[in-house]
Amino acid sequence: MNPNSDNVPAEGRSESPIHALVKQMNRHLAEVWTTIWNEQEEALTEMFANYGDRAYGAFVQRLMEPIAQRLQSAGYAIRAGFNRHDSVENWGPPEERERCCWYVVRDADGVAAGTAVLQLFHSHVSFRLPQAPNFLALEETEPSAIAAALSYAAVRLTGQGVSYRNFGAEPAQAWEYGTDAGLGDYLNVPAGQRQTGTGYIDHALALWGRNGWELVTVMPHGDRLVGYFKRPAR
Structure with missing residues (x-):
């Protein structure tokens, strides 16, 4: 996962290290997240019924384990797991809330290369992910600067289109x-x-x-x- 390696596409070599790393993190994420979800779904659905949103924190903690291991093998490190204080959730309806969890990526010398942000759309109504998880790349590494950057939808939603679907509920008086x-x-x-x-x-x-x-x-x-x-x- 070294952004300077021959495995990185040519167009990625002109990018900053964090953007090249996050591209590869997303490739790895796409390979593992559904397997982890399927393995954990039954237990975490029960956890959601009893403790609510804590179930998503447990899922993120498990999800970040292979991501952190892959980064470590490439000479980078993050503080894996889930820390609610290193995240923000201000957007979306209860069926599709958006939480952004950030992880500062450091090289072998401990120098921050940037921040990888896990974008998790999730439901507060049932234990469900309406969209696949995704990583964003930020140059910012200080918590206040990260939170400020994420307050811009243009940062969080770059490249995402808007999809629409009909809501099938019958009209109600309440x-x-x-x-x-x-x-x-x-x-x-x-x-x-x-x-x-x-x-x-x-x-x-x-x-x-x-x-x-x-x-x-x-x-x-x-x-x-x-x-x-x-x-x-x-």
């Missing part, structure tokens, strides 16, 4: 409500990057909309922009 305190992050762009249209707000609304939620209103709360959603009660 309603349920949800809030999203991260909507403003989809309108921000990093310094030096040009704003295009409405930014990534369509992506945010599509996540809620495809799970049956309708935007009611938005209101500022401190330095956040909070969206209020509703849908027919199931």
Whole structure:
């Protein structure tokens, strides 16, 4: 997994080390994550029923073991496992929440090469991953700088399209409500990057909309922009 090795495609050699590493981490992730999920699903589904989101932390901890081992064999190291304080979760409906867990990657001399961010879309309603996990590459290595970078949807969602699907529930007289305190992050762009249209707000609304939620209103709360959603009660 050495980004300077002959196994790295030519186009990757001009990239920063962290971007080249994360590309290879994603290849390895694609090879192992479904196997780990299938092995752990029954036990973690029971854990989710009893303890909620802790089940996803246990899954991430198991998932990062082979990733850390592969990095170590290439001369790099991360602090594997799952640390809730090294993560942020501000976005999406309960059926498709987005949590970003970060891991600073260091070389054999302990020098930080950058940060690999595990992007995990998951459900708070049942133990389910609506999207495959994915790594993002960041040059930032300090926690505050990492969190600030992840507040930009343009950083988290680069290269992702928006998909839509119909919600099949029948209309109901009763309603349920949800809030999203991260909507403003989809309108921000990093310094030096040009704003295009409405930014990534369509992506945010599509996540809620495809799970049956309708935007009611938005209101500022401190330095956040909070969206209020509703849908027919199931």
